[in-house]
Amino acid sequence: MAAANDISEGYHVPVLFRESVEALDIKPDGIYVDCTFGGGGHSGGILERLGPSGRLIAFDQDADARQNLPDDERLIFIPQNFRHLSRFLRLQKIAAVDGLLADLGVSSHQFDEAERGFSIRFDAALDMRMDHRSTLTAKDIIAGYSEEALHKLFERYGEVTNAKTLAKTIVQQREKMQVTTISQFKAMLQPVVKGNPNKYFAQVFQALRIEVNDELGALKELLLQLPSVLKPGGRAAIITFHSLEDRLVKNFFKDGLLEQEVDVNPFESVSREKPLQVITKKPILPSQEEMKINPRARSAKLRVAAKKL
Numbered sequence: 221m222a223a224a225n226d227i228s229e230g231y232h233v234p235v236l237f238r239e240s241v242e243a244l245d246i247k248p249d250g251i252y253v254d255c256t257f258g259g260g261g262h263s264g265g266i267l268e269r270l271g272p273s274g275r276l277i278a279f280d281q282d283a284d285a286r287q288n289l290p291d292d293e294r295l296i297f298i299p300q301n302f303r304h305l306s307r308f309l310r311l312q313k314i315a316a317v318d319g320l321l322a323d324l325g326v327s328s329h330q331f332d333e334a335e336r337g338f339s340i341r342f343d344a345a346l347d348m349r350m351d352h353r354s355t356l357t358a359k360d361i362i363a364g365y366s367e368e369a370l371h372k373l374f375e376r377y378g379e380v381t382n383a384k385t386l387a388k389t390i391v392q393q394r395e396k397m398q399v400t401t402i403s404q405f406k407a408m409l410q411p412v413v414k415g416n417p418n419k420y421f422a423q424v425f426q427a428l429r430i431e432v433n434d435e436l437g438a439l440k441e442l443l444l445q446l447p448s449v450l451k452p453g454g455r456a457a458i459i460t461f462h463s464l465e466d467r468l469v470k471n472f473f474k475d476g477l478l479e480q481e482v483d484v485n486p487f488e489s490v491s492r493e494k495p496l497q498v499i500t501k502k503p504i505l506p507s508q509e510e511m512k513i514n515p516r517a518r519s520a521k522l523r524v525a526a527k528k529l
């Protein structure tokens with residue numbers, strides 16, 4: 221596993237490393253959660269600050285992350301989706317934790333392994349699953365979703381400007397040809413590509429990846445568990461990579477609500493307890509220097525909140 225100043229470039233370079241680990245305000249004997257272990261960069265930073273009695277519970281739904289596990293008995297690895305956070309903490313007999321970090325999305329490793337099907341750079345099966353135990357793949361979405369569902373998906377998750385035309389083309393074309401690989405899919409899209417093809421394909425692939433892995437559903441479930449999982453004063457630090465995720469985190473940290481819900485009863489809106497206190501009024505962004513060294517950091521935003529005392 222990568223230590224703080226010995227970042228392994230091979231698997232994943234942690235983004236906003238110092239900022240996010242410092243945001244957890246680590247107590248040496250505390251219990252912490254890394255929801256997204258990946259290459260173990262952030263976990264390494266947390267372990268460095270923990271004393272011998274501290275504990276780190278690390279989740280990752282991708283079996284590949286196991287290869288980065290350090291030989292450290294303070295770390296417990298849980299190869300599961302972080303949406304099951306409370307359940308697995310209970311199994312470990314942990315009632316609440318002192319801090320939690322989530323560095324959302326995919327790792328560089330997942331992008332760089334051609335056969336995972338995440339990257340437009342390679343040809344492979346249209347897969348995109350972070351967790352191989354789950355059944356839905358990108359191929360299934362292209363083959364089976366209705367035109368309307370495809371339209372909504374590409375518009376919402378990819379901000380594809382001609383999402384309606386794209387959805388229509390997919391539905392027409394899939395009658396004529398079976399699409400199982402990235403190159404077949406890209407060929408199918410050729411007539412509708414708008415602007416820079418790489419940018420267009422990247423938006424389309426992002427939308428499919430979010431759907432395959434139900435990334436927003438998992439994030440919502442994680443957020444809803446924060447008030448009960450954190451100890452009073454316990455910190456949550458979440459790094460997002462696109463506006464849909466960031467909006468969810470921002471709203472939940474501010475109001476304890478997933479969407480901007482309108483309170484029907486104005487008295488209730490005054491009295492409703494907000495479970496978290498926002499620590500970062502504005503998101504923390506990577507420095508120019510970090511973005512130069514690690515272009516993947518460009519869209520990262522870190523938000524931090526604490527459970528109210």
Ligand SMILES: C[S@@+](CC[C@H](N)C(=O)[O-])C[C@H]1O[C@@H](n2cnc3c(N)ncnc32)[C@H](O)[C@@H]1O
Nearest residue numbers: 234256258259260261262280281282301302323
């Ligand atoms: C951006 S990488 C994290 C990198 C890590 N912070 C590091 O320093 O190497 C995201 C990781 O989280 C995992 N992941 C994403 N969503 C997840 C979820 N809902 N549950 C569990 N793991 C998830 C991915 O498999 C990937 O390995």
